[in-house]
Amino acid sequence: LPSASQQGRAVGLLFLHSAGLSLARGTPQDCERRGGFCSRGSCPPGIGRVGICSEQEFCCR
Incomplete structure (x- = not known):
């Protein structure tokens, strides 16, 4: 069985996804390939915002 923290994280991700707020995690190179910066x-x-480049940077397009 998943731990409580894993369950909480999964619920949080489901909430973000259902709200249309999920962001693709990637690298700056992934972001540029997608036409972003x-x-x-x-x-x-x-x-x-279409993704995440790093802990402090978003991929924007």
Whole structure:
């Protein structure tokens, strides 16, 4: 059986996914291949987050 922390993480991921907020985890190279760019902290206004480049950077497109 999964531990309580694993269950909580799974529920959190399901919630984010159902809300349309799941972000693909990858590398800066993955982000660029998808036509995006890495931005520290947040994406510029009008640009959406489509993934995660690192712990501090989002993939924006």
